[in-house]
Amino acid sequence: MQKIIKDIYQALVEWANKLTPNHYIKAIGTLLKVIAIFIIARVIIRVSNIVISNFFKRRRKMKARMDTKKADTLETLSKSILHYTVYFIAILTALPEFGIRTESILATAGIGGLALGFGAQSLVKDVITGFFILFEDQYAVGDFVLIDEITGTVEEIGLRITKVRGFKGDLNVIPNGRVERVTNYSRGNSLAIVDVDIAYRSDIEKASKVMQNVADRYARQNEDIVEPPNVLGVVNLASTGVSIRLIARTLPMKHRKIERDLRKGIKEAFDAEGIGIADTRRLLIDIEQS
Numbered sequence: 001m002q003k004i005i006k007d008i009y010q011a012l013v014e015w016a017n018k019l020t021p022n023h024y025i026k027a028i029g030t031l032l033k034v035i036a037i038f039i040i041a042r043v044i045i046r047v048s049n050i051v052i053s054n055f056f057k058r059r060r061k062m063k064a065r066m067d068t069k070k071a072d073t074l075e076t077l078s079k080s081i082l083h084y085t086v087y088f089i090a091i092l093t094a095l096p097e098f099g100i101r102t103e104s105i106l107a108t109a110g111i112g113g114l115a116l117g118f119g120a121q122s123l124v125k126d127v128i129t130g131f132f133i134l135f136e137d138q139y140a141v142g143d144f145v146l147i148d149e150i151t152g153t154v155e156e157i158g159l160r161i162t163k164v165r166g167f168k169g170d171l172n173v174i175p176n177g178r179v180e181r182v183t184n185y186s187r188g189n190s191l192a193i194v195d196v197d198i199a200y201r202s203d204i205e206k207a208s209k210v211m212q213n214v215a216d217r218y219a220r221q222n223e224d225i226v227e228p229p230n231v232l233g234v235v236n237l238a239s240t241g242v243s244i245r246l247i248a249r250t251l252p253m254k255h256r257k258i259e260r261d262l263r264k265g266i267k268e269a270f271d272a273e274g275i276g277i278a279d280t281r282r283l284l285i286d287i288e289q290s
Helices: 002-018 021-061 068-098 103-119 121-136 204-221 255-273
Strands: 144-147 150-157 161-165 171-175 182-184 190-198 230-237 242-250
Touching: 021 068, 068 121, 121 150, 121 161, 144 161, 150 171, 190 204, 190 255, 204 230, 204 242, 204 255, 242 255
Parallel strands: none
Antiparallel strands: 144 150, 144 182, 150 161, 161 171, 190 242, 230 242
C-alpha cells in the first residue's frame, strides 16, 4: 500500500515539474473566470429573490390579496425555478473554460426534453396549468366552485391536481390540465332568490307587502344580508298559481340558508294573514254517462 501511495506521489511530482509558468497563469486565469461567473450568478439570484419577495409581499397587502399559503407556495416555487435556471446557465458558461464543449450537452438536453415532451405531455400540462391557477388566484382552498361539472368545496390545490369535496362528501381529484372553465361562487356577494306561489284568489298586493315585511325584519337581525331585501313582484303565471319573487344580496355562500329561513318566515306570515299558497291538488269528478 505504501508503495502505491509513493508511486502516485512520484507521478504527481513529475507532472508538476513539467508545468511551466504559463500553465500556472492560465490555470489561475481560468479559476478567476469561473469564480467571477458564479459570483455574478449569485448576485443575480440575490437580486431576483428580493424582487420576487417584494412582489408577493405586495400581493398579500393588496385589497384583493392573495391567500398566504398560496403566496408562500408560489414564492418558493418561483425562487427554486430561478435558482436552477441561473446555475444551469452559469455551469454552461464555465465549462468551456475547462475545454469542455457544451454543444453536445445542449443537444442531449434537447433530445431529452423532446422525449419528455412526448412521453409526459399530460404531466407537463398539469404542472403548467397548476402554476397559473395558483398565480392567477382562480380559486383558493375553501372556495365553493364548479369545475368540469363537478361542484364542491376546494380542499387542496397542488401543481398537478386539485381536490374538490362534493356536497355528499365525495372527494373529486381533478388533474389541473383538465381545468378549462371555473365558476367560483365564493368570490363576491351572493344573491338569495325566493319565489313564492300564491293562489289566484289571493290578494297579490297584500302578499307582496307581507313578504317585504318578513324580509325587512329578518334583515335587521341577520348580518349576512348586505343589501336591503326587495320584492320584485309577479314573475310567473302558472297553472297552479301566481309566483312572486323576493331577492336579497348576501355575503358569499350565505344565500342558501337565508332562502330557507325566508321561506319559513313567509309561510308562517301567510298562515297568520290568511293568504293561500298555490295548491296543486286537483278535484276529479266522475260523471256517469247515461
